Amino acid sequence: MNKAMQVYDLLSDYFGPTGWWPAESKFEMMVGALLMSQTSWRNVERAIQNLKGRNVLSPVSIANAGLETLTRLVRPAGLYRSKPRRLRDFSKHVVSETGGDVDAFLRREPRALRDELLSLDGVGAETADSILLYAAGVKVFIVDAYTRRIGKRVGLFDFDNYAKVQAFFRKMVVGGMRVYREYHALIVKLAKEICRLRPRCDVCPLAGICDFAKTEKAGMRPPKKSARPLRT
DNA sequence: ACCCAGGTGTTTC
DNA sequence: GAAACACATGGG
Numbered sequence: 001m002n003k004a005m006q007v008y009d010l011l012s013d014y015f016g017p018t019g020w021w022p023a024e025s026k027f028e029m030m031v032g033a034l035l036m037s038q039t040s041w042r043n044v045e046r047a048i049q050n051l052k053g054r055n056v057l058s059p060v061s062i063a064n065a066g067l068e069t070l071t072r073l074v075r076p077a078g079l080y081r082s083k084p085r086r087l088r089d090f091s092k093h094v095v096s097e098t099g100g101d102v103d104a105f106l107r108r109e110p111r112a113l114r115d116e117l118l119s120l121d122g123v124g125a126e127t128a129d130s131i132l133l134y135a136a137g138v139k140v141f142i143v144d145a146y147t148r149r150i151g152k153r154v155g156l157f158d159f160d161n162y163a164k165v166q167a168f169f170r171k172m173v174v175g176g177m178r179v180y181r182e183y184h185a186l187i188v189k190l191a192k193e194i195c196r197l198r199p200r201c202d203v204c205p206l207a208g209i210c211d212f213a214k215t216e217k218a219g220m221r222p223p224k225k226s227a228r229p230l231r232t
Numbered sequence: 233a234c235c236c237a238g239g240t241g242t243t244t245c
Numbered sequence: 246g247a248a249a250c251a252c253a254t255g256g257g
Contacts, residue, residue: 033238036238037238038240039237040237040254040255046255076255077253077254079254080252080254082252083253122240126239126240142238145237196236196237
C-alpha cells in the first residue's frame with residue numbers, strides 16, 4: 001500500500017466517519033463553499049443560519065434579494081464587500097442557466113461545469129472542486145492549504161502547485177467518492193485538531209509515518225501576512 | 233494586542 | 246509566472 005493510503009487509513013481509524021460536507025442541501029453546500037474562503041466554519045454557519053432564518057437559501061431567493069439585505073445576513077462570514085455580491089451573482093448564474101434547478105445545474109459535463117464555476121467571481125480551484133466533489137458528485141481531490149502543508153510535512157510530496165498535488169492524489173488514492181470525500185475532511189480535522197497551535201505530535205495518528213524532522217523546513221505555518229483592518 | 237481561518241483577485245517583482 | 250497583498254469577521 002502506498003503512503004497516501006496509509007495516511008488515509010490511519011486518519012480514518014482515528015477520527016471515524018466525518019459525514020462531510022455538513023449541509024442540508026446541495027445549494028446550501030455551494031453557499032457554504034462560497035462563503036468559506038479565509039474564514040472559520042463557525043462564521044460561515046452563522047451566515048447560513050441567518051439566510052435560513054430569513055428563508056433566503058435558494059438560487060431564486062438570493063438572486064432576487066437586495067444587496068444590503070444579503071450583506072447584513074452573511075456579514076459574520078467576513079469580507080462583506082465581496083462575498084454578498086459573489087453569492088448573488090452566483091445565484092443569478094444558476095437561475096439564468098437552469099431556472100434555479102440546482103440538480104440540473106450540477107448535472108452537466110464535469111469538465112465544462114468546472115470551467116463554468118471557475119469563470120465566476122470568487123470561485124477558484126478549491127471552491128470549484130469542493131462543489132464538484134460534495135455537491136455534484138464528481139470524483140476530484142480537493143487541494144487546500146492544509147493538504148499542501150500536511151502532505152509536505154508528512155513526506156508525501158515536496159511541491160506546492162495545485163494541479164501537481166491534485167494529480168498526486170488522483171494517482172495514489174484508491175477508492176471512490178466516499179474515500180475522496182472523507183480524505184479531504186480527515187486532513188482538515190487533523191490540521192485543526194492535532195496540528196494547529198502547538199502541534200500535538202504525541203497524540204497524532206500519523207506519528208509513526210510522519211517524518212517531521214526531514215520536512216520541517218517546509219513547515220506547518222504559512223508565511224506571515226499583514227492583514228490590516230480598513231478603518232471606516 | 234496579535235495571529236489566524238477548509239481562498240481569491242489584483243498588483244508587483 | 247511566482248510572490249506579495251488586501252480583504253474582514255470572530256475566536257484563541
